[in-house]
Amino acid sequence: MLAEVGYGTLVIAWLLSVYAVGAAAYGAWRTRPEWIESARRAVLLIWPILTFALVSIVGLLLTNQFQVEYVASVTSRAMPVYLKVTALWGGQAGSLLFWSWLMSTFTFVLMLRSWERDGEFLPWVIVVTMVTLAFFLGLNLFVENPFARLWAVGGMRQPIKAMFPPRGAVLYTPADGNGLNPLLRHPGMILHPPMLYAGFVAFVIPYAFAMASLITGRTDARWIHLTRRWALAAWLFLSLGLILGMRWSYDVLGWGGYWGWDPVEVSALLPWLTGTAFLHSVMIQEKEELLKHWNMVLIILTYDLVIFGTFLTRSGVLSSVHAFAQSAIGPLFFGFIGITFTLSLYLLLRRWNDLKSDLRIESLLSREALFTFNNMVFMGIVVVAFWGVIFPILSELVTGQKVTVGPPFYQKATGPLFALLLLLMGIAPLSAWGYASVRRLGRLLRWPAVLAALTVIVLMALGVTKGWPLVGAFLVALAAYVTLAEFFRGVRARMKRGEALPTAFFHLIARNRRRYGGYIVHLGVVLMAVGIIGTQFFASETQATIPLHGKIALGHYAMTYDALQQFRASDGRLVARAVVSVYKDSRKVGMVYPRRDFYVDSQQPMTIPGVRSSWLDDFYVILVDWQPISTEGATFKVFRQPLVGWIWIGALVFIVGTLIAAWPEPDPAAAAARQKAARRRRATAIS
Amino acid sequence: MSNRNKFFVGAFFIAAAVVYLIFSATKASAQYFLTVNELLARKGEFVGKNVRISGAVIGKTIQYDPQSLELRFTIAHVPGDNKVIEEQGGLAKVLHEAVTDPHRAHLEVVYHGPRPDMLKDEAQAIITGHLGEDGVFYADELLLKCPSHYEDAVPDQVEGGSG
Numbered sequence: 144m145l146a147e148v149g150y151g152t153l154v155i156a157w158l159l160s161v162y163a164v165g166a167a168a169y170g171a172w173r174t175r176p177e178w179i180e181s182a183r184r185a186v187l188l189i190w191p192i193l194t195f196a197l198v199s200i201v202g203l204l205l206t207n208q209f210q211v212e213y214v215a216s217v218t219s220r221a222m223p224v225y226l227k228v229t230a231l232w233g234g235q236a237g238s239l240l241f242w243s244w245l246m247s248t249f250t251f252v253l254m255l256r257s258w259e260r261d262g263e264f265l266p267w268v269i270v271v272t273m274v275t276l277a278f279f280l281g282l283n284l285f286v287e288n289p290f291a292r293l294w295a296v297g298g299m300r301q302p303i304k305a306m307f308p309p310r311g312a313v314l315y316t317p318a319d320g321n322g323l324n325p326l327l328r329h330p331g332m333i334l335h336p337p338m339l340y341a342g343f344v345a346f347v348i349p350y351a352f353a354m355a356s357l358i359t360g361r362t363d364a365r366w367i368h369l370t371r372r373w374a375l376a377a378w379l380f381l382s383l384g385l386i387l388g389m390r391w392s393y394d395v396l397g398w399g400g401y402w403g404w405d406p407v408e409v410s411a412l413l414p415w416l417t418g419t420a421f422l423h424s425v426m427i428q429e430k431e432e433l434l435k436h437w438n439m440v441l442i443i444l445t446y447d448l449v450i451f452g453t454f455l456t457r458s459g460v461l462s463s464v465h466a467f468a469q470s471a472i473g474p475l476f477f478g479f480i481g482i483t484f485t486l487s488l489y490l491l492l493r494r495w496n497d498l499k500s501d502l503r504i505e506s507l508l509s510r511e512a513l514f515t516f517n518n519m520v521f522m523g524i525v526v527v528a529f530w531g532v533i534f535p536i537l538s539e540l541v542t543g544q545k546v547t548v549g550p551p552f553y554q555k556a557t558g559p560l561f562a563l564l565l566l567l568m569g570i571a572p573l574s575a576w577g578y579a580s581v582r583r584l585g586r587l588l589r590w591p592a593v594l595a596a597l598t599v600i601v602l603m604a605l606g607v608t609k610g611w612p613l614v615g616a617f618l619v620a621l622a623a624y625v626t627l628a629e630f631f632r633g634v635r636a637r638m639k640r641g642e643a644l645p646t647a648f649f650h651l652i653a654r655n656r657r658r659y660g661g662y663i664v665h666l667g668v669v670l671m672a673v674g675i676i677g678t679q680f681f682a683s684e685t686q687a688t689i690p691l692h693g694k695i696a697l698g699h700y701a702m703t704y705d706a707l708q709q710f711r712a713s714d715g716r717l718v719a720r721a722v723v724s725v726y727k728d729s730r731k732v733g734m735v736y737p738r739r740d741f742y743v744d745s746q747q748p749m750t751i752p753g754v755r756s757s758w759l760d761d762f763y764v765i766l767v768d769w770q771p772i773s774t775e776g777a778t779f780k781v782f783r784q785p786l787v788g789w790i791w792i793g794a795l796v797f798i799v800g801t802l803i804a805a806w807p808e809p810d811p812a813a814a815a816a817r818q819k820a821a822r823r824r825r826a827t828a829i830s
Numbered sequence: 831m832s833n834r835n836k837f838f839v840g841a842f843f844i845a846a847a848v849v850y851l852i853f854s855a856t857k858a859s860a861q862y863f864l865t866v867n868e869l870l871a872r873k874g875e876f877v878g879k880n881v882r883i884s885g886a887v888i889g890k891t892i893q894y895d896p897q898s899l900e901l902r903f904t905i906a907h908v909p910g911d912n913k914v915i916e917e918q919g920g921l922a923k924v925l926h927e928a929v930t931d932p933h934r935a936h937l938e939v940v941y942h943g944p945r946p947d948m949l950k951d952e953a954q955a956i957i958t959g960h961l962g963e964d965g966v967f968y969a970d971e972l973l974l975k976c977p978s979h980y981e982d983a984v985p986d987q988v989e990g991g992s993g
Contacts, residue, residue, distance in 0.1 A: 397947075507836045519841060523848035530852055535863065545863035545910065547882055548856055549958065549971075556855035560848070686943070688897050748947045767944040768896035778896045780944050 146211050149199030150290040150306055153240075156192045156247070157284055159185045160277040164270050171266035179266045183254050186269055189276070190251035197244045200237060200289050204230050210316040212304045213237060213289045219322035219744050221715040226328055232336040233323045235472075236289035241337070242453060243279045245344040246272065249373075253348060261369060267355035268348075275347055278479050286472050293317070322744045325716075331391035335384055339411060339456070342381025343449045346418060348373040350446035353439055357490040362435065362497045367425045375805040378422060379798065381415045386794040397750035397765050399684065399782040401790070404553040409528050410455035414448040416528070417441055420521035427511045430576055434515065435498040436491070441518075443487040444525075447480050508579040513571040520563050527556045554679070558611075562618055565672060568665055569622035572629055591624035615676045623669045626662050633659070652803060660804025667797025670789045677760075677786025684783070686767065690776035697781050700762050701726040702735075704777055707769055717741040721766045721777055725755045732757075737766040737779070760785040861958065866907035866937045869961060882958045883967065884910060885937060886928035887974070889951020899942050905955055907935040925952045941969040948974035 163185040170178030200213070204227045209215040217230040217237065232238040250272045258265045283289065293302040294312035302315040349370035356366040388408070393401040402408065421441040427434050454476040504512050531548050538546040573587040598620040599613050607613060630651070637647035652659040687695045694703050706722040720738035724731055735753025742749065755762045761784040769777035862881045869876055869883055885905030892903040906928040909915055915924050928934055929952050939957060949955075949972070959969035 504837055507840065512837060512840075515837075516840060516844065519844045523844060523851075526848055527852055527855075530856075534856065534860075538860075546860050547863045548859050549861065549882075552855045552859040555858060556851040559851060563844075563847075686899060688899075746950070750944070750947055765944060767899070768894070778899065778944075 145199050145202055145208070146290040146292055149196050149203070150288065152192050152196040152199065153280060153284055153290070156189050156196065156243075157277060157280040159189050159192070160273045160280060163189075163273045164277065167266035167269035167273070171270075179269075182266065182269050182273075186247075186250050186254050186273065190247045193244045193247045197231075197240065200240060201228060201231060203290075204228065207320070209318075209320050210292050210314050211289075212291050212293050215293065215317050215320040217320070217323050219320040221744065222322060222328075223714060225333065226323055229327070229333050229336075230323050232340070233327050236283065236287040238336065238340070239279055239283050239287055240289050242340055242344060243276055243283065245337075245340055246276045246279065246347065249344060249348060250276070261365065263359045263361060264352060264355040264366070264369075267358045268351045271351035271354045272347060274483075282472055282475065286475065319744070322742070325740070325742045325745060325747050325749045326395065329391060329395050331387055331394065335387040335391055338380050338387060339384030340453075342377050342379070342384050343414065343453055345373055345377030345380060346414060346442075346445050346449050349377070349421075350442050353442045354487060354490060357439065357487075357494050360494065360497060362494055364425075364428050364432070367428060367438070371425070372805055372807070374418065374422060374425075375801060378415070378418050379801045379805065381411075381418065382794075382797065382801070385411060385415060386791075390791065393787075394754075395749070395751065397752050399682070399752075399763055399765070399780075399784065400678075401787070404531070404550040406532050407456050409532055409553075410448075410452040413525060413528055414445050414452055416521050416525045417445040417448055420518045420525075421445060423514050423521075424518050427514050431511050432500050433504065433511055434518075435500060436495065437518070439491050439498070443484065443491070446487070447484050450476065450480050450483070506578045506580075508574055508581060508584055510571060510574045510576045510579070513567055513574050517564065517567045517571065520560050520567065524557050524560050524564075527560065528553065531556075561672075562615065565615075565618040565622055565669075568668065569618060569625050572625055572662065572665075588625070591621055591628055594624045595620035609680055612676050612680045615672070619669050619672050619676070622665065626665050626669070629662055630659070656806055656808065657804050660800050660802075660806075663800030663803060664797050665800075667793045667795070667800055670793030670796055672793075674786045674788065674790035674793060677789070678784050681785040682782060684781065686778065686780040688768075688776060688778040693776055695779060695781055697762075697783055699728050700781075700783060701729070702762070702764060702779070702781060704779070707777065712740070715743055717743065719766070719769060721753075721764075721769065721779070723753060723764055723779075725762050725764075727762075735762075735764050737764045739766055739769075756788050758788060761787045863910070865910040866905060866935050868910070869967075870935055870937065873961065873965075877961050877963060880958070880960055882956065883937070884908065884954060884956045886925040887949060887951060887953045887955050888929050888936070891938075892949065894945050896945075899944070901941040901943070901945055901949075902938065903949070904936050904938050905957075906931070907937075908954070921954065922952075925954055937967050938965070939967045939969050941972055946972050946974055 163182040166178045166185065167182035170176065170180075170182060203211050203214050204218055205224065207214070207218065207220055213234060213236050217233040218227050222230070230237065232241050250269075253268070253272075288306055291304050291306050293315040294305055294308055295302045295315035296309055296312045303309055303312065305312075308314070349366075352366040352370045356362055388411070389401040392398075392403070421438065424434050424441060425438055428438055454472070504515065506512060531553055535545050535547045538544065569591070570584070570588065574584055595617050599617050602613065602616055607616075630648075633651040633655075634644065634647045637651055638644060642650065652663075683698060685695065685697050689695060689704055691704055691706070694701055703724045703726070704721060705724055708718075708720045708722065710718055710720075712718050718738055718740050720736050723735050723737060725733045725735055733755045735755050737753035738751050740749045740751060741747075750765055750767075753764045753766075761782075763782040763784055765780040765782075767778040767780050862876070862879075864876070864881055864883050866883060866885045869881065883905075886908050888904045888906055892901075894901050908924055908928045909918070915921055918924050918927075939955075939959075941957075941959075954975045956973040956975070957967065957969045958971040959967055961967050
């Protein structure tokens with residue numbers, strides 16, 4: 144019953160989205176506002192309807208309706224309730240529905256805003272977002288239906304998956320479901336996919352406005368002002384999604400790392416990279432009226448990389464790099480990407496001359512020039528990463544032989560580019576808009592550079608001798624000191640005007656949220672870079688089989704194997720857990736419990752590491768194997784991951800910075816009045 | 831030189847650096863991706879070279895010595911082309927047939943390290959390493975994929991006969 148209702152709501156939502164596209168386009172073409180209003184109402188209606196579809200599928204998941212194929216494939220009776228809910232995005236059909244629901248939520252919010260000033264954008268924003276939604280809903284309706292049920296047909300051994308009963312079929316209900324992939328049974332999985340998807344979907348909104356601006360010919364920076372916060376929100380969600388994914392990989396996958404340059408990871412990183420470039424380059428358009436074409440190109444790329452990323456992360460292709468287009472939805476996705484990309488470029492070329500700017504970049508060291516270089520480096524990383532993903536296909540087309548590239552390719556090719564980004568991050572905040580001289584920049588850079596050099600010397604004195612980490616340390620230190628100096632200068636200026644230190648600090652940030660929010664994001668990146676350099680260059684590992692009460696040493700660390708505990712957990716998995724004491728310089732610093740879970744329902748073991756974290760490094764223990772009865776002992780693999788904790792701390796700083804930058808400015812009129820008053824006060828003070 | 835030109839020189843250097851990085855890194859880390867048949871057919875060419883192969887894990891051949899962390903197993907040839915796999919009834923079916931067919935080409939694999947969780951009968955293994963003179967494949971990295979267990983798995987249950 145719920146399955147039919149859910150499917151029915153999907154059909155209605157799909158028809159409404161198709162109607163909204165037609166009505167909005169017709170209304171704009173014939174200047175018939177009533178049609179546009181009708182389209183807007185259709186969009187408003189889609190959200191409650193899709194919410195109903197979403198509730199239906201969650202209801203089916205929660206109540207073990209295994210006759211629904213999707214429910215049987217991702218849940219089982221033993222799973223706790225929260226996992227049954229997260230099973231919504233545990234498979235392809237459910238995640239596509241979730242994607243569509245997010246899209247409808249965002250467009251619902253968008254339709255409720257006041258459109259008085261920007262009415263000409265409205266029909267085209269509806270067209271772009273609803274075409275996207277219709278595509279995803281169409282996938283759910285015609286290819287990956289989450290409500291399809293299982294039917295037993297006489298004479299056939301296997302049940303048929305179909306929405307409506309085939310002739311002579313009876314509903315088939317398996318006794319239990321398969322259960323969610325154990326890898327996804329982790330609290331990190333509650334948040335990671337929704338964050339990633341919210342980021343993906345939110346980037347559709349700036350793209351829709353960009354296209355509306357190209358279609359209507361209103362090619363000023365208005366579309367950027369209108370969507371700045373959407374772009375920042377998208378970027379924040381995508382960043383959170385990526386970071387949570389890294390953390391999940393570190394906590395659950397038990398290989399000692401957090402980023403493996405898997406094609407799925409790369410495909411989520413690609414829109415983040417173009418999105419980051421976009422956030423930087425729109426500032427130049429807002430300030431200097433430059434790079435208008437470029438911003439269009441970036442948002443088009445981001446949109447199509449979002450679609451590409453959704454496809455790759457959700458098409459069932461795993462680590463196998465050559466397994467593109469394995470599912471039925473592959474050609475549809477590539478078709479959709481091809482069509483939207485071509486159409487967007489056509490619209491851009493049509494308006495090419497309107498977007499031309501009389502202004503030029505005046506100086507090679509000006510803020511806008513450095514931002515442009517920053518954009519090029521970001522695009523360089525995009526090209527490298529995209530090359531890594533498509534190289535196997537290209538090589539097969541050209542030579543007939545599959546040739547792949549692995550993580551070393553990405554590390555070698557992106558490492559220097561990331562270093563260049565750090566350098567630009569260190570210099571750009573000091574350069575001025577418009578014109579910058581070498582002398583002025585040199586003067587500002589002098590002290591941070593000296594301090595960064597001192598930092599490197601201290602590190603060398605502490606025994607760091609490798610070349611690349613020292614270069615990295617210099618760049619990280621330079622960017623950190625420059626950013627801190629910006630805060631210092633701002634606070635000092637305010638204190639001279641009589642503000643106390645905490646007030647000055649608070650006001651500095653609150654009155655220039657975009658600027659100082661951005662700097663806080665930079666500091667977050669600096670901290671993450673510290674962690675990445677530490678783990679990339681200084682990680683160590685060892686493995687050994689030891690008897691009970693035996694010991695493994697690794698650098699300053701040592702561990703002893705104290706006991707083995709075996710039991711059955713409440714959700715039916717069998718747990719074998721080692722009790723391990725961790726020693727640093729012969730002093731006991733903690734206990735960890737690396738374990739191996741065995742999921743009986745899916746016959747799948749999972750290795751969960753035990754980690755002892757500190758500011759300086761993580762000691763990471765994996766239980767590889769054990770002898771349950773004899774005293775033979777157990778095999779452990781241990782890693783020391785220097786500075787890895789700074790990645791997570793940096794990520795938190797990064798998020799706080801983004802929130803500050805995205806926080807709504809007070810009413811512009813009030814802000815202008817306040818500034819005026821302040822100027823008057825200052826003028827009085829001087830006179 | 832005008833500022834505009836200087837700017838383009840800067841842009842050119844970044845573009846050149848990206849192209850150089852891509853080519854040098856590709857050259858240094860490109861690996862042939864082969865099926866078992868392809869590897870065995872061109873043995874002479876690939877012995878000692880770093881390559882990546884794929885095959886179906888034969889469950890009963892898995893031997894693991896936790897003392898030395900030595901893992902040995904045999905893989906059977908599966909086609910490398912996705913189209914062919916789809917035509918033959920999907921990955922799960924192709925893997926099943928590969929493991930049960932005694933006439934398939936087999937390859938013995940040796941790996942040192944923890945035993946991967948997903949290593950089991952009829953898993954698809956994607957293995958990075960090199961073929962030794964002795965005809966054994968020495969693996970540096972194992973990636974495993976079990977298509978039969980998630981998403982596709984409902985038919986399995988029916989065969990189990992719960993009705």
